[in-house]
Amino acid sequence: MKTVSDQAIILSAMDYREADRIVTLFCRDLGKISALARGARRSRKRFGGALELFARLNVTLALKDNLSALGDCDIVTVHPRIRADFTAIAHASYACELAAALIPEHLPNQRLFRLLSAYLEHLDSGTAKPADRHFFEMNLLNILGYRPPLESCSGCGANLVDTGCLWNVDRCLCRDCAKGLPGERLGPAAVALLLTSLQTGRFGAASFSDVAGSEAGQFLDRFIGDLLPKPLKSLHFLRLSP
Ligand SMILES: [Zn+2]
The missing domain is CATH 1.20.1440.120 (Recombination protein O, C-terminal domain)
Structure with missing residues (x-):
């Protein structure tokens, strides 16, 4: 599994299972990617307020064919x-x-x-x-x-x-x-x-x-x-x- 860093815009986000969210990211270098944000619903600490629609973020991703895994993410802007x-x-x-x-x-x-x-x-x-x-x-x-x-x-x-x-x-x-x-x-x-x-x-x-x-x-x-x-x-x- 390859881990990469990129800048991304959140195109969509939906709750998944009890604790997770799945986000669709449009990444500057990687294109459109679906990623699992594990624990995003259980703990606000893990991703803060970053996983909101049309926020722009710096992200790290563990790339997989279907559903990648979202690692760290820092907010560039949430467009307040x-x-x-x-x-x-x-x-x-x-x-x-x-x-x-x-x-x-x-x-x-x-x-x-x-x-x-x-x-x-x-x-x-x-x-x-x-x-x-x-x-x-x-x-x-x-x-x-x-x-x-x-x-x-x-x-x-x-x-x-x-x-x-x-x-x-x-x-x-x-x-x-x-x-x-x-x-x-x-x-x-x-x-x-x-x-x-x-x-x-x-x-x-x-x-x-x-x-x-x-x-x-x-x-x-x-x-x-x-x-x-x-x-x-x-x-x-x-x-x-x-
Ligand atoms: Zn004509």
């Missing part, structure tokens, strides 16, 4: 301001659940680790805005190879920034090719803003009007929903938040 704000909790919970659902096990991805870390830092520093969620979602999809094909129409190649877009089953179509078809519609402004989200490189740089933000939200919820085997629990929670 997120924990004091219902809306920020909803956004951070959604980001972690989405990452847990889409990131493959044991596949290191430092770019994605930086994206999730930056989003949690951003949520911890101020107001949670829908535009930041869209920025996170677009960049997450892009890094994982699921980027929506918003540049040009799947039917005729037209520029979707000029025509707007309809997401129909698995295609992005222009206004002409989409005539009479059902699906999620994005106006030209929303298409442009989602594409800008992939280019700005930082949270808060792209701002959406209410209409473009609402269209982008519905489009991304549908697009991401189609990638997942079941809806995310936190999406319901997110919709309840102001």
Whole structure:
């Protein structure tokens, strides 16, 4: 058994047996790993308040194929301001659940680790805005190879920034090719803003009007929903938040 040190974000945590917890960690160097925190429920001393959702930690892990064992862990940050704000909790919970659902096990991805870390830092520093969620979602999809094909129409190649877009089953179509078809519609402004989200490189740089933000939200919820085997629990929670 190999013991390693890494930095990790807690994507999920659940009680296990009488005394333990199982956590899903997204590690900077090791990727997504499930680990058993032995005695975490019996003694707060062992892990302190570290094993909370979206906390960032320095950890040591005894690596095993299925369930690794969590050794020492030191808190880098628990993101205290997120924990004091219902809306920020909803956004951070959604980001972690989405990452847990889409990131493959044991596949290191430092770019994605930086994206999730930056989003949690951003949520911890101020107001949670829908535009930041869209920025996170677009960049997450892009890094994982699921980027929506918003540049040009799947039917005729037209520029979707000029025509707007309809997401129909698995295609992005222009206004002409989409005539009479059902699906999620994005106006030209929303298409442009989602594409800008992939280019700005930082949270808060792209701002959406209410209409473009609402269209982008519905489009991304549908697009991401189609990638997942079941809806995310936190999406319901997110919709309840102001
Ligand atoms: Zn077309």
